[in-house]
Amino acid sequence: MNRVLARQLRRLGLDAESPPADPETWGRFLARVAAFYEEADRGRYLLERAMDLSSREMLQLNRAVETLSSKRVKRSETHYRTLFHQLPVGALEEDYTRAVDRIERLRTEGVVDLLDYFTEHPEVLAECISMVEITDCNRAITDLLRVPDRAALLGPLDPTDLSESDLASWARQFDAIWRGERIIAVDFTGRRFDGSEFAANLHWTAPEFDGAIDYSQAVVVLIDITDRKAAEQRMKDLVRSKDEFLASVSHELRTPLTAVVGYADMLRGDFVDAPERATMLATIADQAADLSNIVEDLLVGARAELGQLGVSMGEVDVAAEIDRLRSTFSSVLPEIEAVEAPLGPIPARGDPVRVRQILRNLLSNAARYGGPRVVVRVTTNAREVRVSVCDDGGAIPSETVGRIFDRYFKTHGVGDTPGSVGIGLTISRDLARLMGGDLTFRRDAAWNVFELALSAATEADAA
Structure with a gap:
């Protein structure tokens, strides 16, 4: 007899070995109940087996999806880096995370107009610039800035020896963060590593993920417009x-x-x-x-x-x-x-x-x-x-x-x-x-x- 059925009968004070009167009817009842429990046991076994198989398949499917997603992310990152480094114009990838925190502290301190505040406190503008870190750059930007070594560009920025026009362009970038903007364009006159000046058009873009702007991977593109400015003049x-x-x-x-x-x-x-x-x-x-x-x-x-x-x-x-x-x-x-x-x-x-x-x-x-x-x-x-x-x-x-x-x-x-x-x-x-x-x-x-x-x-x- 099914063990579960025997246990249930004992809880009811019944003994399968000592049936009550009308044993024939009692026997048929017990046979039907036992068959039911046996069928239930088989169903439970099959269900457990199915659940076990489903779990393994789901685990395998999840691993396959993760692998595919990882490959696609890696391929997308490789594609992006390839395009980034092969751009015919100068490009920088910059991390503004620390500068964003500093700007938010200024807001909590009661600053209303960031540009006016930078005008009155140029040392704070220099501080914000020093908090920006260049994480990547392409060959075109090293040629434009006449940098002897690419590594010289990477890392935190040095705000010293920047031209007035350069400082104004930085103030405009921080003001975009202040206003929650993610794309700006501005013309400015920059200074190369050898001290010479050049006119450039700056395109600043911060990516957006799930509705939130990520200022840790802002891309800055510099287009040399020196010849155009000379032609305009x-x-x-x-x-x-x-x-x-x-x-x-x-x-x-x-x-x-x-x-x-x-x-x-x-x-x-x-x-x-x-x-x-x-x-x-x-x-x-x-x-x-x-x-x-x-x-x-x-x-x-x-x-x-x-x-x-x-x-x-x-x-x-x-x-x-x-x-x-x-x-x-x-x-x-x-x-x-x-x-x-x-x-x-x-x-x-x-x-x-x-x-x-x-x-x-x-x-x-x-x-x-x-x-x-x-x-x-x-x-x-x-x-x-x-x-x-x-x-x-x-x-x-x-x-x-x-x-x-x-x-x-x-x-x-x-x-x-x-x-x-x-x-x-x-x-x-x-x-x-x-x-x-x-x-x-x-x-x-x-x-x-x-x-x-x-x-x-x-x-x-x-x-």
């Missing part, structure tokens, strides 16, 4: 130069036009005697010639920008062109103290009109910006002719020397002489190079020297 300078150019053109045209219109109006009357009339007519002719020169420079400058500037090559007598300028434009060009040149014609290869225009611009430049003494020196050899326009004005600053041939660049004139339009030297060098020569500047002892170099004329040019 050049564009601003160009716009400003264009505005100054228009103002200069207006002034340059108005000055001779005022004389032409004024004297022409006076000549309409009968009260001007012959000597005064001759003087006025000469002034009108000179000012009209000056106007013509200005317009010619503007036209040449426009053609040069469009790539349509041309020259008519042939033989040009440099000595004759200098004499012509001295006689024709004596009232608008400086008085030349001396012309030091070989006697007789000085044949060179070029366009006579353009050579004359270059020399006129050089002499006008000397009148506007040079000293009181102007000397023209001409030297020749078998291959070339060199014409130097020299003045004894002050030395041109080194930062200006590199720009004197730039379009629209100009400085203040000497005394009451107004500044020029700012294209004379530019187009003069363009014309010289179109003729196979060049126009250069140098400081020679006490003289500023602009030197035009042209090829010597050949028999073919003379023909």
